[in-house]
Amino acid sequence: MTTNRTPATRRPVRWHTGGPGAAQRLLGRLRDRAREQQRAEAHRLLEADLRGLWREACAGVGLCQYIDVATGMTVRTPKFGALRLGPAGTSFTVEQLPGGEPDDITRHAARLAHSLGFAGLRVQPLAGRWLRVVLFEVDPLASTFRLPDDVIGRADAPVLLGRAEDGSLVEHVLASPGHIAVQGQNGSGKSQLSYGLTAQCAAAADVLVTGSDITGLLLGRAWDGTAHREWQVTGSRDLVAHAEHLDRLVAWMDTRLDAMPPRRDSVTPTVQTPLVLVVLEEFPGLLRAAQAKDRKLAERITSAVLRLLSEGRKAAFRVLMLAQRFEANAVGGGYARDQFAVRVSFRVPAESLAMLHGDDARPLGPEHANAAPGIAYLSAPGHDCTRLRAPYLGGYGAFCDRIARHGRRPDTDQEDAA
Numbered sequence: 001m002t003t004n005r006t007p008a009t010r011r012p013v014r015w016h017t018g019g020p021g022a023a024q025r026l027l028g029r030l031r032d033r034a035r036e037q038q039r040a041e042a043h044r045l046l047e048a049d050l051r052g053l054w055r056e057a058c059a060g061v062g063l064c065q066y067i068d069v070a071t072g073m074t075v076r077t078p079k080f081g082a083l084r085l086g087p088a089g090t091s092f093t094v095e096q097l098p099g100g101e102p103d104d105i106t107r108h109a110a111r112l113a114h115s116l117g118f119a120g121l122r123v124q125p126l127a128g129r130w131l132r133v134v135l136f137e138v139d140p141l142a143s144t145f146r147l148p149d150d151v152i153g154r155a156d157a158p159v160l161l162g163r164a165e166d167g168s169l170v171e172h173v174l175a176s177p178g179h180i181a182v183q184g185q186n187g188s189g190k191s192q193l194s195y196g197l198t199a200q201c202a203a204a205a206d207v208l209v210t211g212s213d214i215t216g217l218l219l220g221r222a223w224d225g226t227a228h229r230e231w232q233v234t235g236s237r238d239l240v241a242h243a244e245h246l247d248r249l250v251a252w253m254d255t256r257l258d259a260m261p262p263r264r265d266s267v268t269p270t271v272q273t274p275l276v277l278v279v280l281e282e283f284p285g286l287l288r289a290a291q292a293k294d295r296k297l298a299e300r301i302t303s304a305v306l307r308l309l310s311e312g313r314k315a316a317f318r319v320l321m322l323a324q325r326f327e328a329n330a331v332g333g334g335y336a337r338d339q340f341a342v343r344v345s346f347r348v349p350a351e352s353l354a355m356l357h358g359d360d361a362r363p364l365g366p367e368h369a370n371a372a373p374g375i376a377y378l379s380a381p382g383h384d385c386t387r388l389r390a391p392y393l394g395g396y397g398a399f400c401d402r403i404a405r406h407g408r409r410p411d412t413d414q415e416d417a418a
């Protein structure tokens with residue numbers, strides 16, 4: 001069979017190039033796809049790694065259930081869902097065990113995060129039993145943050161306590177009915193927090209910063225020229241003066257309770273009836289010194305403080321007590337310790353953390369025993385064992401400057417103290 005086709009009738013093969021640069025675009029797309037596949041593969045491998053580590057870590061800290069099945073005992077841990085890698089960091093979803101609470105994970109946060117190769121983690125509840133675990137490459141509390149040069153104008157405005165791991169500010173309203181306990185070893189950050197708290201409310205017309213300070217640094221000289229100074233007793237030479245001052249505060253509290261208007265069960269802070277912040281700096285030191293001098297003097301101080309703690313809330317008295325450790329016998333007994341609604345612990349031995357925050361804080365003890373200055377644990381209404389970084393005001397000179405700048409000057413408007 002022959003064909004008559006001539007070369008002239010054969011149609012040339014034409015490549016549809018799509019214009020100039022199309023080959024490069026195609027190549028680019030192929031490279032993007034390859035990169036995407038590599039990324040997806042890396043993501044899948046990392047997810048598998050973290051899933052395995054998560055399971056081991058949960059079993060390691062006891063966050064698991066043992067189930068007896070036909071083939072033997074099996075361990076069930078909160079289920080790892082999906083990994084998310086993004087500009088906001090690394091996170092994954094988790095389905096809690098039946099009956100589980102986000103707190104079960106938060107309680108072991110440091111140890112779980114370390115097992116996964118991260119510095120820390122935070123838990124965000126999602127829907128139902130699901131939550132998101134956000135991992136931190138560096139401890140979010142590692143860096144210092146400055147206390148802004150702000151003051152409150154009224155007792156019902158919030159003062160800043162610190163910054164939590166998620167970057168949110170943790171505040172406290174003095175007018176809310178709760179005394180404040182602060183414990184920490186030497187150099188752990190108690191003074192910085194107290195400088196910050198007192199400086200923030202030094203200008204408020206309805207707050208009086210009073211109390212007893214054997215060190216004479218937190219209260220005393222720094223407050224010269226302010227309306228608060230005559231309500232502060234300092235130094236350890238005249239311990240009777242501390243007892244007398246505390247008795248004077250109790251008498252003031254009693255006058256308020258006696259004068260409570262009908263159908264009212266608490267005093268609202270006003271300029272005439274200010275909120276009385278009773279600062280007890282190094283209170284165990286005051287008690288020890290008083291005991292060494294005269295046992296009766298120590299009892300007198302203890303009973304005045306107990307009355308302020310147990311009845312002060314209704315009379316707009318708030319106690320801010322500072323101690324290295326809140327051992328019951330060092331702070332006037334277990335009853336006294338139970339009166340504190342807001343509890344802050346800087347670096348303390350593990351046992352002391354559990355003593356002030358309860359057994360829930362026990363797993364955090366070993367890590368917190370080495371916390372850097374300024375890092376604290378907070379238990380307060382609405383804050384169940386929140387780890388925070390207290391704001392840094394600066395050296396003692398900076399504190400004195402703030403009080404000199406903002407401290408309320410004496411006036412004649414105030415009520416009922418006389």
Ligand SMILES: Nc1ncnc2c1ncn2[C@@H]1O[C@H](COP(=O)(O)OP(=O)(O)OP(=O)(O)O)[C@@H](O)[C@H]1O
Pocket residue numbers: 144145184185186187188189190191192193346373374375389390391392
């Ligand atoms: N919130 C903070 N941020 C950064 N650094 C801090 C913070 N708090 C304390 N520090 C550092 O730790 C040092 C000691 O802090 P601070 O004097 O408050 O401790 P303390 O618990 O009151 O100790 P002491 O019982 O000996 O008075 C400060 O001089 C400061 O360098």
